[in-house]
Amino acid sequence: MVVDKFDEGIILLWWDRWRERKPRASHYVTEIGFEYNGQLVGSCLRAQFYDWIKKKPTDLDPTRILYPEVGRLLHEGLFKRAFERSCKSVRAEIPLEVWPEGLQYPIHGKIDLVLEVEEGTYIVLEEKTTQGKGITNPKFGIRAQGPKMEHVIQLSYYKDHMSKKDKKGTTFMFMYFGRDSFYRADFDLAKHKFDWNRGYERFKTLETALRTKKMPSPDYDKKEYPCSWCLWQTACIRQDKKK
Numbered sequence: 001m002v003v004d005k006f007d008e009g010i011i012l013l014w015w016d017r018w019r020e021r022k023p024r025a026s027h028y029v030t031e032i033g034f035e036y037n038g039q040l041v042g043s044c045l046r047a048q049f050y051d052w053i054k055k056k057p058t059d060l061d062p063t064r065i066l067y068p069e070v071g072r073l074l075h076e077g078l079f080k081r082a083f084e085r086s087c088k089s090v091r092a093e094i095p096l097e098v099w100p101e102g103l104q105y106p107i108h109g110k111i112d113l114v115l116e117v118e119e120g121t122y123i124v125l126e127e128k129t130t131q132g133k134g135i136t137n138p139k140f141g142i143r144a145q146g147p148k149m150e151h152v153i154q155l156s157y158y159k160d161h162m163s164k165k166d167k168k169g170t171t172f173m174f175m176y177f178g179r180d181s182f183y184r185a186d187f188d189l190a191k192h193k194f195d196w197n198r199g200y201e202r203f204k205t206l207e208t209a210l211r212t213k214k215m216p217s218p219d220y221d222k223k224e225y226p227c228s229w230c231l232w233q234t235a236c237i238r239q240d241k242k243k
Contacts, residue, residue, distance in 0.1 A: 007062040024052050028043075029096070029107060030109070032157060034199055042153065045218075046215060046219070048206055049206060058231070070179055095110055096108065096111060107203070111126075113125040123172075123173050126155045127175050130176055153194065174187045
């Protein structure tokens with residue numbers, strides 16, 4: 001009974017934030033997508049479309065909500081506070097705006113943390129929470145395979161678009177935190193060269209879909225990951241069944 005009431009409250013809290021949310025007026029850095037090794041890495045255009053038109057989610061359940069919610073609580077209540085005690089200075093959630101030519105809307109992002117670990121030594125840090133095995137598993141874990149490509153794209157975008165003044169003498173890193181095991185691991189950002197215009201083309205496609213009200217096709221298998229975590233999974237499946 002208590003668990004049921006907790007789960008009910010988690011969902012109600014989510015709906016409270018959803019109703020209060022202002023209409024979207026920008027793309028997000030976390031939504032940039034690329035073809036990488038023959039596969040798309042990035043946010044599905046149809047899911048973005050649903051988010052922009054504020055379509056009511058069809059797949060809310062406590063687990064889908066709790067994963068990002070616990071990550072948010074750790075960011076706000078633990079990571080920043082710990083670094084404030086151990087570093088010379090900490091700047092958090094630094095906004096970034098880029099407005100590429102040809103896009104109707106700008107691209108917004110927030111850099112998690114900029115740490116001054118020693119006098120004049122800075123780290124731009126992207127924090128990610130996951131299951132412990134997502135870090136340590138010898139076959140698919142981040143420790144063996146390296147940071148996830150969608151995270152590499154995000155931090156690389158910040159690196160390429162921060163001001164030269166902010167980037168000078170700065171290291172770009174990830175910290176992965178196991179929510180279940182508390183395993184922690186950090187990784188440097190490997191050098192990657194991305195053609196950001198390719199990512200912008202997907203945003204242009206989305207903007208055309210929003211103007212014409214013509215829904216884009218889904219980018220992934222509607223029954224597999226990442227669709228299995230999408231808040232509009234059922235709506236997406238029903239949409240294509242109508243055809």
